[in-house]
Amino acid sequence: xxxxxxxxxxxxxxxxxxxxxxxxxxxxxxxxxxxxxxxxxxxxxxxxxxxxxxxxxxxxxxxxxxxxxxxxxxxxxxxxxxxxxxxxxxxxxxxxxxxxxxxxxxxxxxxxxxxxxxxxxxxxxxxxxxxxxxxxxxxxxxxxxxxxxxxxxxxxxxxxxxxxxxxxxxxxxxxxxxxxxxxxxxxxxxxxxxxxxxxxxxxxxxxxxxxxxxxxxxxxxxxxxxxxxxxxxxxxxxxxxxxxxxxxxxxxxxxxxxxxxxxxxxxxxx
Amino acid sequence: xxxxxxxxxxxxxxxxxxxxxxxxxxxxxxxxxxxxxxxxxxxxxxxxxxxxxxxxxxxxxxxxxxxxxxxxxxxxxxxxxxxxxxxxxxxxxxxxxxxxxxxxxxxxxxxxxxxxxxxxxxxxxxxxxxxxxxxxxxxxxxxxxxxxxxxxxxxxxxxxxxxxxxxxxxxxxxxxxxxxxxxx
Numbered sequence: 001x002x003x004x005x006x007x008x009x010x011x012x013x014x015x016x017x018x019x020x021x022x023x024x025x026x027x028x029x030x031x032x033x034x035x036x037x038x039x040x041x042x043x044x045x046x047x048x049x050x051x052x053x054x055x056x057x058x059x060x061x062x063x064x065x066x067x068x069x070x071x072x073x074x075x076x077x078x079x080x081x082x083x084x085x086x087x088x089x090x091x092x093x094x095x096x097x098x099x100x101x102x103x104x105x106x107x108x109x110x111x112x113x114x115x116x117x118x119x120x121x122x123x124x125x126x127x128x129x130x131x132x133x134x135x136x137x138x139x140x141x142x143x144x145x146x147x148x149x150x151x152x153x154x155x156x157x158x159x160x161x162x163x164x165x166x167x168x169x170x171x172x173x174x175x176x177x178x179x180x181x182x183x184x185x186x187x188x189x190x191x192x193x194x195x196x197x198x199x200x201x202x203x204x205x206x207x208x209x210x211x212x213x214x215x216x217x218x219x220x221x222x223x224x225x226x227x228x229x230x231x232x233x234x235x236x237x238x239x240x241x242x243x244x245x246x247x248x249x250x251x252x253x254x255x256x257x258x259x260x261x262x263x264x265x266x267x268x269x270x
Numbered sequence: 271x272x273x274x275x276x277x278x279x280x281x282x283x284x285x286x287x288x289x290x291x292x293x294x295x296x297x298x299x300x301x302x303x304x305x306x307x308x309x310x311x312x313x314x315x316x317x318x319x320x321x322x323x324x325x326x327x328x329x330x331x332x333x334x335x336x337x338x339x340x341x342x343x344x345x346x347x348x349x350x351x352x353x354x355x356x357x358x359x360x361x362x363x364x365x366x367x368x369x370x371x372x373x374x375x376x377x378x379x380x381x382x383x384x385x386x387x388x389x390x391x392x393x394x395x396x397x398x399x400x401x402x403x404x405x406x407x408x409x410x411x412x413x414x415x416x417x418x419x420x421x422x423x424x425x426x427x428x429x430x431x432x433x434x435x436x437x438x439x440x441x442x443x444x445x446x447x448x449x450x451x452x453x454x
Contacts, residue, residue, distance in 0.1 A: 001439075021284040036290050043296040050304045057312045064319035066326050079316045100317075101309040109304055130286060131293030139301060192287075199286055240445075 015214045018206040023128055023199065045126050049112040057108075082107045082254065090258035095265050099258070102143065106255040110136065110194065114246035117202055118239065125198035130191070133198075137191030140257045148264035159267040190256055197249050201242040226261035248264065294425045 027038035028043035060075030082104045087096040110127065117125030127133045161178040162171060208231055215228030240245055281452055 017365060019284065020286040023285060024290075036292070037294075039292070046293075046296050046300045050300050050307075053304060054307050054312070057308075057316075061312065061315040061319060064322065066317065066323055076316065076319070081314075083316075101305060101313040103307040104313060105301065105305045109301055110294075126297075128294050129290060130299040131289030131291065134289050135294045135297035136301065137297065195286075 004192070014190050015211070016137060016219075018210050020199065022206055023124065023202055025124075033179070042126055042129050042132070044121055045083060045113065045116050045122060046132065049109060049116070049126070053108050063119065066098055075093050078108065079104060086161065086251075086254055086258050090255065091262045091265065095262075099125060099261055101255055102261075105259055106136070106257050107250055110253050111247065111250035114250055115243075117198060117205070118246060123205070125202055127194050127249075128198040128202045130195050133191040133195035136194070136253070137187045140190065140260060141187040143257075144260040144264050147261055151265055156267055158262070162265075186260070190253070194249050194253050195233060197245055204238050205235070208232070208238060212256075309419055412441065416441070 021035075024035035025041050026035060027040040028044060029039040030037075057075050057079070060071045065072060083096075083100050086107070087100050087103050090096075091099055113126035113132070115125075116122040117128070127136075137235040145156075148160060152159055160182050161173060161175050163178065166174060212228045212231040214233070215224050215231060219225060219228070412434075415437055419433065
């Protein structure tokens with residue numbers, strides 16, 4: 001099964017743990033080309049997620065019923081969760097409506113791409129690749145600045161870095177910190193938090209799989225084979241932990257998006 | 271190149287923070303497409319469905335409220351009517367009672383009057399008959415007595431005036447005697 005491309009431990013003995021490069025599979029187009037030179041599995045999954053999200057939510061709301069069916073109920077719950085649970089609660093009743101689509105698209109885009117890491121055969125969280133995480137963070141970062149400029153003009157840059165009610169002496173200290181924190185660190189943490197958790201989860205899956213294989217297939221000792229079975233059992237627990245983290249990170253990413261937008265809209269309020 | 275070489279070779283050079291530019295492009299464009307679809311199609315439909323539901327529920331509630339209000343109004347109306355009818359019935363009953371009493375009173379008075387009238391009439395008739403009988407008796411007795419006396423005492427007593435005087439005297443005495451007897 002080439003698609004899994006689990007790292008093959010050396011038959012001669014020593015176990016070689018999987019590395020980041022193992023998440024970089026050869027490209028699909030051109031077929032089996034070196035990673036980074038064409039269209040690969042990760043990009044295919046990005047496209048797949050867009051198709052799936054569009055299909056599911058369009059189909060669910062195609063003929064909306066007053067009393068929803070199962071599919072419509074599920075879709076509406078998801079929509080309402082982002083709309084009310086994230087959008088309205090964070091951005092506020094007055095301003096949240098224009099941001100529903102962005103938050104909705106962000107949440108389900110990240111969520112589904114994360115969950116791909118838990119689906120057999122796909123088994124790769126798209127955001128374990130830094131490029132995708134950067135792309136999302138750049139989009140949100142650009143949105144944040146655009147919203148701030150639209151609401152406050154060029155003054156936004158001043159508002160964003162000067163906390164209100166602080167003495168001028170403290171401002172000398174705080175302004176550089178705020179500049180670093182808001183304009184440099186923020187997009188990095190926003191993207192790397194997502195990327196790192198997904199990559200770590202994926203490496204754990206790979207490590208468990210390759211480790212179990214090594215212990216069961218390569219080792220001759222019965223005791224070590226037994227430990228390999230334990231590794232598989234433990235990896236099931238890790239799988240559910242990963243599921244939790246996948247959902248949680250999608251939520252956190254969207255929540256931060258909402259918080260940034262809210263901060264840009266009401267930059268003068270704090 | 272065998273798999274171990276591949277892993278070792280790749281593992282040394284890969285920095286997980288280095289993005290694949292193609293992935294940035296695909297993700298960026300892909301997300302833009304998704305966002306466009308969500309803005310144009312998905313979000314409006316969900317909002318519409320939500321609005322429709324709110325409208326339907328609120329409409330239903332309003333309808334129910336209107337029906338409730340109408341029912342309450344009708345009830346109040348019925349109660350008022352019932353009260354009115356009861357008052358009316360009481361009034362009519364009271365009227366009937368007083369009217370009955372009046373009629374009874376009238377009838378009693380009328381009966382008493384009638385009785386008095388009849389009794390009076392009877393009294394008067396008796397009186398008249400008595401008077402008539404008395405005068406008739408007086409005349410008859412006088413005539414009979416005179417005739418008897420004339421027959422008895424013959425011609426000597428044919429002087430009418432004297433005879434009449436004697437008779438009247440006799441009768442007056444008789445009457446006086448009778449009256450005295452009655453007053454006793």
